[in-house]
Amino acid sequence: MQKTGPLIVLAILITVLTAVNFVVAGVWASVAIVVSFLAVVLLTVRCFKGKIHALEKDISILSMLLEENEKKFIESEKERNRTEKIISSIDDGILAVDENKRVLIVNKVARKIFEAKPEEINGLPIKEFCDIYDARALLKFFSADEDPVEDVIFLNGRELHVSSLPVFFDYGKDIFAHGERFPHKVKTLGKVIFLRDKGKLNPDKRAKNDFMLSAMHQLKTAAALAKWSFKMFLSGDFGRLTKEQKSVLTKLNQKNEETISLTEGLSNAIKAESGFDRFNRESVDLKEVVEEVLADFKNKIKAKKIKLKFKKLSGTSLKVFADKGKIKLAVENLVDNALKYTNDKGSVLLSLEDNGKYLKFEIKDSGIGVPKNQQPKIFNEFFRAQNAVKKDTIGTGVGLFLAKKNIEGHGGKIWFESEEGQGSTFSFTLPKERVK
């Protein structure tokens, strides 16, 4: 292309000179015109030939790219259809979110679990989704953590085995990603969680739980009758009692109160396990909840001469949007354990912290601690550590199980650190109430 420029100029010069000669030299000049015209034509053709060649090269590259794109589009459509078929044929619930934690896929099984319609949920931020469908226990599966998470949760009357997996996109497998412009790297695309409906797999479980709840109700009624009888005896409604009779009845009454408390704990555990335990949320001041619990345990703290301190923040909102009864039960169980497993004159330190988006509750005791080999089971239902059983034979092993269910059910986290003989620190966080 670059070489044709001077040739064109030369051809034009010859044409002009020829035209001058034509005037001067007649026929000879017209021959020169023809020759120079041919030269111009030849040179122009040569020039365009170069351009056409370059265009042909570009078109060939473009068509290659188009072909490749079309192939990729067809492949991705096939892949999408295949994925949709696979997802809809899976018996487990699938819930996927994109890298911005917005709902991307909810298959039929998952929609049934949440009782949700596709048009209501696509593109919804996962936090809003969990708020709407009362599924805050799922939030921990969508944390920034890239390791897979597995756990059992209870939702809408179902026991669900949940596992989460982060999804990555590997640029190295993309045909256009090779070369210097796209270095080989991996990007997180979102997360997929699988929900296995354990309640569905075990239809007898609900019947068993219904029976257990009915049995607990009858036990509680019997215990209530005993309580009323003891109280009426002790207040002299059935006549005067001797000192010894009073003492025996007082002890019987105390034992009966323990039975009432056990049946209450077991009923709560069965309800939580059944997933029928729905939360009635309201604005709750966490500081007030802790103070109420401590007031309930006032006599126990005094009787054991426990040095108790509650470090709380002042002048800051300590409100959570939660079911007060459920949160109070979690705090009660943690305080009860700390007092129960701390020796007389021991110490218990409670604190409340504001971590921005979360409120953190902590209770540190100087108690017997949890043996290391038993720590992984501490939140399991009906589990009691061996040293705990030795210290106090009464207990159901549902306190921490319920505390975990109640805290996680509100989108919070619960954990502990402990050393046998040195004491334990139990902590939980709860999302702060959003101020509108």
Place this chain on the structure above:
Amino acid sequence: MKNILIIEDDEFLRALIGKKFAMENFNMISAIDGEEGVKRAREDKPDMILLDLVLPKLDGFEVLEKLKADEATAKIPVIILSNLSQKEDIEKGIKLGAIDYIIKAQFTPEEIIEKAKNILK
């Protein structure tokens, strides 16, 4: 003397609470199932009703609905006396018109009498 109707299927419990109320100069009327409870309320027009929830024939919630739907019994104060302690049950009872909800295992007869006296003041 104020009349108290207790709708409760457990005979021992009826006897215990009946004795305690009688000692405080109340006149006790009793019904052993939901249907009889509604009938007694309509006929005897008690000053107050103590109502269990788990009952034969008509459960406590159904009884409460019938009592509140009937002009003749709608204004009688009803205290629910039950061992169902779920928040949903308590809220349902109060929503249907009960004036109070007592969980049997959490209260003593003295405390129940106190509540009743306060309501009847």
